[in-house]
Amino acid sequence: MRREIRFSEKILFAGFSLILLFMIMQDWIPLGSLNDVQAIAEGRSFNEMLIVTMIGVMQILLLMGLLSIFMGKEYPIWVKLWLVIHQICIFAGALLDWWIPYFFGYGAEQRTVRYNQMFGDTHTFLPELNGIIPNTLHTLFHIILLLCIVLTIYITVTNSRKTGM
Numbered sequence: 001m002r003r004e005i006r007f008s009e010k011i012l013f014a015g016f017s018l019i020l021l022f023m024i025m026q027d028w029i030p031l032g033s034l035n036d037v038q039a040i041a042e043g044r045s046f047n048e049m050l051i052v053t054m055i056g057v058m059q060i061l062l063l064m065g066l067l068s069i070f071m072g073k074e075y076p077i078w079v080k081l082w083l084v085i086h087q088i089c090i091f092a093g094a095l096l097d098w099w100i101p102y103f104f105g106y107g108a109e110q111r112t113v114r115y116n117q118m119f120g121d122t123h124t125f126l127p128e129l130n131g132i133i134p135n136t137l138h139t140l141f142h143i144i145l146l147l148c149i150v151l152t153i154y155i156t157v158t159n160s161r162k163t164g165m
Helices: 007-025 037-043 046-070 077-104 108-119 136-157
Strands: none
Touching (some): 077 108
């Protein structure tokens, strides 16, 4: 049976690829003003950085693997649920760590010093709220993740044989 991979599946795979690059590079490879690897290394031990990186990489590789296996085919219900729920859990973590403290101040006092140490010299475009300024790299990651969630929901609720999207 020949696979008919939809454009939305290709875009989702590209989004996952960008997230994978983010997970690999964010703490290890200097990206100019987008990150501060020296400040991150001062705020975390090598083992902590390695574990955090490996957890993030393995999660995205799992999602990419599932997508690769079923791309262009009918997705079993467990794959649909896994793809959606797993990404929503990652996004919930981003909301709890970045956006709820930023917009509402809940938990901001615990994060302000550490975030300023690790991300204070990185590029931002948003104003400071509650002592926190989400940096550009994390903001782009969160936007791409949200778009991947929307694409995944679209893919899982549409029938691949009836639509070309």
